[in-house]
Amino acid sequence: MDRFTVGAARVHRIEEWAGPFLTPELLFAGFDADRYAETRDAIDAAYLDHATGAIAARIQSWVIEADGRTILFDTGCGNGKSRPGIPVFDHLETDFLARLAAAGFAPEDIDLVVCSHLHVDHVGWNTIKVGDDWRPTFPRARYLFPEADVEYWDPANRSRFPDMVGEAVNQGFFDDSVRPILAAGRADIVRGSLDIADGIRLDPNPGHTPGCQTLTLTSGGESAMFVGDVLHHPLQILNPDWNSIFCEDAAGARAARRGVLDRAAGSEAILVPAHFAGDHVVRIGRDGDDFRQLPAF
Numbered sequence: 321m322d323r324f325t326v327g328a329a330r331v332h333r334i335e336e337w338a339g340p341f342l343t344p345e346l347l348f349a350g351f352d353a354d355r356y357a358e359t360r361d362a363i364d365a366a367y368l369d370h371a372t373g374a375i376a377a378r379i380q381s382w383v384i385e386a387d388g389r390t391i392l393f394d395t396g397c398g399n400g401k402s403r404p405g406i407p408v409f410d411h412l413e414t415d416f417l418a419r420l421a422a423a424g425f426a427p428e429d430i431d432l433v434v435c436s437h438l439h440v441d442h443v444g445w446n447t448i449k450v451g452d453d454w455r456p457t458f459p460r461a462r463y464l465f466p467e468a469d470v471e472y473w474d475p476a477n478r479s480r481f482p483d484m485v486g487e488a489v490n491q492g493f494f495d496d497s498v499r500p501i502l503a504a505g506r507a508d509i510v511r512g513s514l515d516i517a518d519g520i521r522l523d524p525n526p527g528h529t530p531g532c533q534t535l536t537l538t539s540g541g542e543s544a545m546f547v548g549d550v551l552h553h554p555l556q557i558l559n560p561d562w563n564s565i566f567c568e569d570a571a572g573a574r575a576a577r578r579g580v581l582d583r584a585a586g587s588e589a590i591l592v593p594a595h596f597a598g599d600h601v602v603r604i605g606r607d608g609d610d611f612r613q614l615p616a617f
């Protein structure tokens with residue numbers, strides 16, 4: 321599903337990277353072998369290689385056209401960035417901007433960039449290299465960064481956060497993909513909830529990182545929730561207490577995930593996670609206290 325509508329709003333999926341990622345045993349901090357055996361057969365092969373156990377993953381961004389705005393939600397890994405903590409994305413080179421163009425958008429068409437949170441795979445295309453400098457990729461855009469993540473991930477503040485989980489894997493992103501936007505005066509720091517435009521709202525959803533934020537798009541009686549990494553894989557719909565190994569606050573991440581699933585089930589919203597393969601977007605059904613994956617369309 322590369323294109324869908326939410327009422328009068330239009331949403332375009334821009335894929336940066338596709339591949340197998342870790343196995344569930346390695347990705348999920350709360351992995352339970354018995355629960356996996358009970359739930360894995362419910363997962364379509366488009367999301368999980370049942371022969372090898374590898375999770376099918378995507379790095380993808382979303383362009384939202386609504387209320388006269390053109391918003392890029394999450395910006396992937398970016399090109400040419402040094403990522404010693406996660407070799408698969410080290411000096412990645414993709415044709416992401418060509419794919420954005422194929423969807424109908426030049427960099428100057430984007431008027432707002434929203435990062436669901438500040439992690440290495442959600443901020444990369446914020447900047448491109450010009451000479452020796454990292455410059456904003458989207459020349460007309462303001463960039464919305466959550467305050468809690470700006471404080472948490474700035475290496476200058478490292479001593480304030482002794483229990484940080486993701487330092488190694490996220491090495492480098494702040495200085496090449498966040499600080500240049502701050503220095504260029506292009507960032508707006510988000511504190512709490514924010515109404516971006518009519519039917520476009522940001523709400524804090526901390527846990528995976530302190531600054532995680534959900535964008536809810538509402539139009540014509542329909543809605544979609546862009547939730548970033550509140551969940552990485554459909555197995556977490558069936559096992560909502562399974563965090564990823566990249567979650568900073570275990571209890572907060574579980575609460576955020578259950579909250580999102582509860583809201584999506586209650587509102588029949590389209591759920592738009594950052595890394596789902598398969599159809600990329602889903603809806604959520606409820607069986608008593610349990611949740612299940614439904615097709616979005």
Ligand SMILES: [Zn+2]
Pocket residue numbers: 439441442549594595
């Ligand atoms: Zn991610």
